[in-house]
Amino acid sequence: MTQQQPLPDPAGPPATEEQLLDLHLGRLEGRRAAEVEEAVAGSPGLALRSRALRELLDLLDRDRAPDPPDDLAERVLEHIEARGAPIRFPGAASALPAGRARDLCAGPLLSLRELITIAACITLFVGVFVPGYYKAQSVARRNVCRDNLRQIWSAMGLYAADHNGHMAYAGYVPGGSWLPSPVRIPNVPRASNTRHVFRLVRGGYIVQPQVFICPAETDARPMRAQNLRSFSDFAEPVNNSYSYSFMNLPRPPRLADMQVGPQNGMVIVADRSPLISVAGPRPIRPFDEQGINSYAHDNGAGQNAVFASGRGGWFAHPTIGVDRDDIYRAGRLLRYQGTETPTAPTDTFLIP
Amino acid sequence: MNALSDEQLLAEHLNGQPEAFELLVRRHGPELFRFLARFTGSGTLAEDVVQEAFLQVHLSAGSFDRGRRFKPWLFTIAANKARDAMRSRGRRPEVPLDAHMGSEEDAGRRFLDLLAEEAADPSGRLEEAEERACVRSVVQAMPDNLREVLVLSYFHRFPYRDIAEILGVPVGTVKSRLHAAVAHFGQAYRAAIRKKA
Numbered sequence: 001m002t003q004q005q006p007l008p009d010p011a012g013p014p015a016t017e018e019q020l021l022d023l024h025l026g027r028l029e030g031r032r033a034a035e036v037e038e039a040v041a042g043s044p045g046l047a048l049r050s051r052a053l054r055e056l057l058d059l060l061d062r063d064r065a066p067d068p069p070d071d072l073a074e075r076v077l078e079h080i081e082a083r084g085a086p087i088r089f090p091g092a093a094s095a096l097p098a099g100r101a102r103d104l105c106a107g108p109l110l111s112l113r114e115l116i117t118i119a120a121c122i123t124l125f126v127g128v129f130v131p132g133y134y135k136a137q138s139v140a141r142r143n144v145c146r147d148n149l150r151q152i153w154s155a156m157g158l159y160a161a162d163h164n165g166h167m168a169y170a171g172y173v174p175g176g177s178w179l180p181s182p183v184r185i186p187n188v189p190r191a192s193n194t195r196h197v198f199r200l201v202r203g204g205y206i207v208q209p210q211v212f213i214c215p216a217e218t219d220a221r222p223m224r225a226q227n228l229r230s231f232s233d234f235a236e237p238v239n240n241s242y243s244y245s246f247m248n249l250p251r252p253p254r255l256a257d258m259q260v261g262p263q264n265g266m267v268i269v270a271d272r273s274p275l276i277s278v279a280g281p282r283p284i285r286p287f288d289e290q291g292i293n294s295y296a297h298d299n300g301a302g303q304n305a306v307f308a309s310g311r312g313g314w315f316a317h318p319t320i321g322v323d324r325d326d327i328y329r330a331g332r333l334l335r336y337q338g339t340e341t342p343t344a345p346t347d348t349f350l351i352p
Numbered sequence: 353m354n355a356l357s358d359e360q361l362l363a364e365h366l367n368g369q370p371e372a373f374e375l376l377v378r379r380h381g382p383e384l385f386r387f388l389a390r391f392t393g394s395g396t397l398a399e400d401v402v403q404e405a406f407l408q409v410h411l412s413a414g415s416f417d418r419g420r421r422f423k424p425w426l427f428t429i430a431a432n433k434a435r436d437a438m439r440s441r442g443r444r445p446e447v448p449l450d451a452h453m454g455s456e457e458d459a460g461r462r463f464l465d466l467l468a469e470e471a472a473d474p475s476g477r478l479e480e481a482e483e484r485a486c487v488r489s490v491v492q493a494m495p496d497n498l499r500e501v502l503v504l505s506y507f508h509r510f511p512y513r514d515i516a517e518i519l520g521v522p523v524g525t526v527k528s529r530l531h532a533a534v535a536h537f538g539q540a541y542r543a544a545i546r547k548k549a
Contacts, residue, residue, distance in 0.1 A: 233415035
């Protein structure tokens with residue numbers, strides 16, 4: 001076996017096998033490449049290894065990748081368009097293969113008395129256990145959600161303590177649209193509201209992406225942990241379940257400024273606004289004008305919310321802002337386009 | 353619009369210019385497809401992943417960090433999607449980098465020495481078509497973490513810095529993985545032609 005010899009280099013460290021590889025991959029600069037080539041030419045052992053490596057790489061060249069389809073771009077664009085369209089559910093098909101279904105229909109397997117007994121047992125079981133099970137599950141989800149909001153509030157407080165009392169803030173975009181990322185208003189710049197709270201992630205104040213996911217939202221999913229530091233906002237609207245104080249302001253607000261009023265101050269984070277889904281604004285129905293709860297828990301039973309003071313919990317109505325202000329509405333506005341702002345400094349306006 | 357950089361095109365896309373996104377797809381789609389075809393070993397799967405990767409770009413464009421470059425970001429997304437897709441289709445798990453890659457007799461020997469011995473042995477040569485098929489099967493059988501470095505580095509000539517960004521590992525790790533990938537390929541190829549002989 002030929003002994004490995006380092007390549008001589010008076011100007012730097014001895015050359016390695018990796019540098020021989022770099023030479024063949026064209027990754028060495030002119031002077032360094034010339035030095036390694038000279039060293040190879042002066043050593044029969046190195047020359048043999050160099051030739052063997054070249055032959056090996058020539059083998060790789062024979063592996064031709066298939067050509068992409070001619071209409072690849074069209075297929076990609078169609079795919080995106082199709083995914084952006086409403087999902088249509090085809091009519092429910094039988095869960096059984098056709099042959100098996102026919103077998104079961106061919107004749108009764110159970111007598112009428114047995115069927116009635118089984119149905120009564122099922123009804124009793126469902127009536128006694130299922131409501132309790134769903135109730136317990138619902139309470140557990142609310143508790144996990146409330147803990148998430150408290151973690152976010154706690155991170156906001158730590159951030160403010162490190163930044164002269166200022167809340168996490170990612171800049172001001174005059175007239176910007178805060179709508180979720182797939183929704184665009186032509187010629188209106190984007191001003192995502194969640195990019196501010198994402199500063200807590202970039203700064204290491206929140207390291208678990210799961211904190212932003214309400215367990216009651218079945219469509220939500222956390223961002224990949226390895227992507228957290230390389231993004232400046234949530235990758236997709238479904239990576240965040242919560243709504244935050246409107247933050248597209250000319251100057252970063254102080255957390256202390258949010259503690260206005262005689263009690264707990266303004267709400268700074270709560271369950272997702274019922275007025276803004278991940279697909280854009282939701283119209284308010286006439287009978288919702290008096291206040292509409294987040295849809296996150298039990299189809300609008302209420303919402304978890306946390307005030308600037310750190311107090312918070314479950315509220316059955318959204319009018320918990322300063323002076324009984326609806327936390328999800330800018331003033332008493334009914335329709336939203338994505339560029340609305342709070343109507344007063346004490347007007348709580350939570351948006352995703 | 354053709355003269356705009358990738359990052360400028362993405363900004364135009366965010367401003368509501370649909371042709372900007374189409375141009376990005378036309379500019380990078382073919383190369384991304386070839387990368388994925390080599391990485392996944394399937395043209396069909398590669399096309400699916402290309403579609404999913406661009407869909408993710410479309411959805412995440414608003415959160416793109418403007419301090420970064422677009423192409424490594426696109427390939428990062430595509431590589432993650434490809435790994436997910438292969439996992440869901442039941443590809444075998446990765447083997448650790450320090451796992452023994454050759455036969456017992458090869459243990460502790462430098463890969464270039466092994467290659468040099470092989471180069472001196474003309475008996476292990478295959479016909480060209482057979483050789484091409486053998487190379488493909490050996491590349492496909494490599495551990496994912498070695499194959500992705502080999503494909504990005506050798507076939508697509510990405511700079512080490514970009515590969516490190518795409519895979520989320522240090523540049524030194526990229527270099528050592530590339531070294532290990534070539535070594536793995538050499539040993540596995542030799543084992544394959546011995547088996548055929």
